Amino acid sequence: MALSMQCSESSLFSDIRDPGARVRKLCDYACQVEVDTAISPKLYLRSGLQMIRMAKVYEEEGNIESAFVLYTKFISLFVEKLPKHPEFKSAPSRDVAAVRQKVKLAFPVAEQIKGKLTKKYAEIERNRQAEERQIQEELERQQEKLRQEEEIRRRQQEAEENCLRLASEAKWMQEQEQRLLELKEQEMMKNIDSQSQILDPANNANQTGLNNQNTKPSAPHGALGLSFIPNNLDDGRPKIEKNLLNDPSRISSSVPNIPDRELKKNLVISDSRLGPPGVDRSSKPTFDHFTSIGVPGNNKGGLRDVFVPSDLVRKFLGVAEHNTMKNIETCGILAGKLSKNAFYISHVLIPKQAGTSDSCVAEDEEDILMYQDPRDLITLGWIHTHPSQTAFLSSVDMHNQYGYQAMLPEAIAIVCAPKFNETGIFTLTQDRGMSDIGCCRERGFHQHCKTPPLFESCSNVKFLDEMRIEMADLRK
């Protein structure tokens, strides 16, 4: 079940080939989770329950690596890190007990997933090795083909050279025969001359010695030819023959010489699925929040998608209308689920609250938890009206948003300004917004730096027509 997902999901530390070592690395990474002491332990404890909800979803969907990361972060956060928080002792004992109970359950689950994960990584490694073998075999096939082609070329060249050699030998033989014939003719002519001198008495007495020499030549006819042949063997034969037959470099240089290593490199690079070995961007998780899974989402800042039903704002404004008419703000909690690594807002919870023209404070948080817990709802942000102002985040809003966003980087703030027919969906900027507000100790309305802006419109939110929002008005 889980194994079928291994190719589609991105994975951490895929450069580590040993399954055991890879799981250990994942464990080390998840244990590096840190606690921000500016955030109250109570917020962490509440968020812990949502981490478990998210981990369960990843596990059920077969994404056991992400489930393991979240369970491990959860255990490390609440067993090791949070108890060192300076305000831990003042945390609500009910929340501490609830999380302790979840920790007890999380240990065996994490251990079980660890076993599955080791098997999964072993399977991935086996597949990778099989793939590498296939590539190697393909390489060898290509090399063999090249070798065969080279052999054919070599033979063709040899045959051509043979033809040339035979032709030049035949020509040479012809020349020699021609030469021999000429020599024979010359010899014959000399003999005829000398015989005619013997028959001529006038010359006989003076030329006896010469005649003796000529009738007994120092070398036979054939020898004259032979003595001529060796001198002309070197000079007469065409040079091409010597070069081609005796110089091996001449043959090999006419055939493309591709070293195996070079060929391998070319073939491996041409296969874009593979990439250079040992290089993997996912080996160093850049996206690291205690609720994140290490693999960044596709949006700016590595955020996962947040889907919002398109009837949400209209329905919330309907519920808020009574307050809006009286110039009083209304606020609600956005809650929903995780599915396939994206968040879906499904509920707006309207708690008992106290509002003014520019503020709104929830009065009973327990009601919200009582509603959320049995439904496994995750808090995904908040929504409020600005009855007489435009849509923006005031300084008080930004501090409120910080609490949500510190617990879940994808948490959003929806601001509805019906008087201006405006709706803003905001988030604190991940660098300046989160750090400035996190460090700011002022309360009530106050000034923050304006440039760069500390909040911005969300880029990871998408409206869905086919989803319907459920309004849960807890004021009644």
Ligand SMILES: [Zn+2]
């Ligand atoms: Zn506001």
Ligand SMILES: [Zn+2]
């Ligand atoms: Zn401030």
